[in-house]
Amino acid sequence: MKRRRFLVLAAVSGLAAACGADPVEGPAFATKLRIPPLLEPKVDADGAKRFELLLQADGRSQFLPGKTTATWGINGAYLGPTVRATRGDRIRMAVTNRLAEATTLHWHGMRLPAKMDGGPHQMIGPGATWTPEWTLDQPAATSWFHPHLHEKTAMHVYRGLAGMFIIDAPGGPKLPHTYGVDDIPLIVQDKRFNSDGSLNDGRVDSGTFGFLGDRILVNGTLDPSLEVGAELVRFRLLNASNARVYRIGFADNRAFHVVGTDGGPLERPVETGRVKLSPGERAEIVVRFAAGEQVVMNSVGENPQEANAIEQDDFDLLRITAARQLTASPALPERLGGAAAAPPPAGARTRRFVLTGSEINDKDMDMTRIDEVVPAGAHEIWEIENTTYAHNFHIHEVAFRILDVNGAPPPAYQRGPKDTVFVPKLAKVRLAVQFGHFTDPVSPYMYHCHILRHEDKGMMGQFVLVEPGTEEQTPRTIMAPGHHH
Known part of the structure; x- marks a missing residue:
């Protein structure tokens, strides 16, 4: 055991004892890894694949031997099933909220209309069912879903509301x-x-x-x-x-x-x-x-x-x-089918975002304020400057490439399409951001720090995608969903 790890464990064990928590011991690897079940869709009359997700707060899970833990889950006691679908599928979700409070379910990494995104504007009240649908049209990828309600995301995810969403693509590499x-x-x-x-x-x-x-x-x-x-x-x-x-x-x-x-x-x-x-x-x-x-x-x-x-x-x-x-496994293919990074066009717009403790550009999140208006299909440069301790940055709907971190290119394994990037303390990150084509001047997407405490404190902004040429006519305020923030 490394000395640093030993000191960390010793300190944590002492703190745990003082707080009534179990002291930390080295792992025995005594439990078989649980594989989340694949969720089988129902095929509707129009050919859409309908996935039914039930958010519930009555889970009883056994993480520690002989002890039971109260948890939240999706279609089960803790976490959710894995949703798996293929590019070109028509997806229809039925998300039912059995919690005692409102929540949302965000499709993290999905390219889809803002009204289907599952952010803080798509609240699901207790007992209600939300039915977003979209056509899956993006490369094969590992995505996921989790709540994204304003000011309470951290607790909902921590208690167990999350699951993986796998996208397959026909004809991909072996x-x-x-x-x-x-x-x-x-x-x-x-x-x-x-x-x-x-x-x-x-x-x-x-x-x-x-x-x-x-x-x-x-x-x-x-x-x-x-x-x-x-x-x-x-x-x-x-x-x-x-x-x-x-x-x-x-x-x-x-x-x-x-x-x-x-x-x-x-x-x-x-x-x-x-x-x-x-x-x-x-x-x-x-x-x-x-x-x-x-x-x-x-x-x-x-x-x-x-x-x-x-x-x-x-x-x-x-x-x-x-x-x-x-x-025996086939050899790893030399080419994976990923697209080469396209540089932003000459004269591409640059937007700058300064991160402080819990603000972006000196502003806390306001559900009624549109911070950025972006023409659909734009290819822009976003500069993220972190003036304080570590953050990261997630943009809904888009795929971006990391241009550089403090002027240096990212490691080779990080040069593929991304939607979330780590921003070290006092660092500047530049992104080449490719936006989609789903226009809606009154339904925003989010950009935010994905450290959930920071997100809940207000480290989030909103942007809308609009028809090119209509940016100046787009209102910068919208109506918030039916509750106060």
């Missing part, structure tokens, strides 16, 4: 694709448990970054183990934590290949030994295994002299055991 066998979802979250097994939700709504846990759940499994039976396995990594940043790799420092980022496939596989994911970010990696071997997937923190608290800690995530006989 990558591992059998769900739960050689194509494995990994939803990574940090938690803290009280001594009676209940979720400790202290500081979810307070402190600089909000919640930071001392235990890791993967797909809702504590200290999980997984047996794999193929030579090549694709892992779909999703950081669904409230605030924590992970640098995911393996304890034996083996190399692996990144094949996809938030918004779709890379052009070619990129070999690396670590991928850094801030909240909301995803990466698809393909790992080679040898028969009979055992390895631990882990996260290694950054140097505490240079990084914020959300980046510093080390964690073991998952023990993987390869079967004694492995199924």
Whole structure:
């Protein structure tokens, strides 16, 4: 055990004892990794695939041996099923809210009309059902869904409302694709448990970054183990934590290949030994295994002299055991089908966003204010300047490319299409942002920090997409949904 990790665990254990929480011990990897079930759609008369999602607050989960934890979930006790659909499908959702309070469900990473986005303007009251629909028209990708209500997102996600949304594309490259066998979802979250097994939700709504846990759940499994039976396995990594940043790799420092980022496939596989994911970010990696071997997937923190608290800690995530006989896998394709990054056109508009503690451009979120009006189909440069501690930045509806961080290009594995980017303390990030074509001058999309405490405090803005040439005539105020903020 590294000395820094030991000191962190010792400090956390002392704090946990003082707070009535269980002290932290090293993982025993005693529990088989849970694989979220695939949600089978119903096919309506018009051919649309209808997925039914039930948000509920009556879950009882067993994370700790012999102890039961009250949780929220979607179609189950904790987390949700995996939705999987193919480009070209007509998607029809039926989202029913069985909570005692209003919420939303946002399709993070989806290119779709603003009214279907599931942001804070698409509230679902207790007992109500929301039925957004759209045609899936974007590259193959790992996306996800989670609540996105104003000022309460952190608590709703922490309690368990989240799930993965996988987009397939016809004719794509031959990558591992059998769900739960050689194509494995990994939803990574940090938690803290009280001594009676209940979720400790202290500081979810307070402190600089909000919640930071001392235990890791993967797909809702504590200290999980997984047996794999193929030579090549694709892992779909999703950081669904409230605030924590992970640098995911393996304890034996083996190399692996990144094949996809938030918004779709890379052009070619990129070999690396670590991928850094801030909240909301995803990466698809393909790992080679040898028969009979055992390895631990882990996260290694950054140097505490240079990084914020959300980046510093080390964690073991998952023990993987390869079967004694492995199924042969096709070679990793040289080309993945991802589009080459297109540079912004000459004269592209540049928009600048300055991040402070909880504001963007010196403004807190206002549900009635439109901050930016963007012509549909625009290709712009967005400059994100962070004047304080760590943040990240998520833009709804778009796919962007990271141009540079403090003037330097991003690592090769981060050069694919993305919708969320980590912005280190006192850093400047430039993005080439490609907007879609769904125009609506009164229904906004969001851009915001995806550290959920910051988002809830107001670190969020709104933009609308409009017909080119109508920007000056577009109102900068809209009516808020039927409640006050």
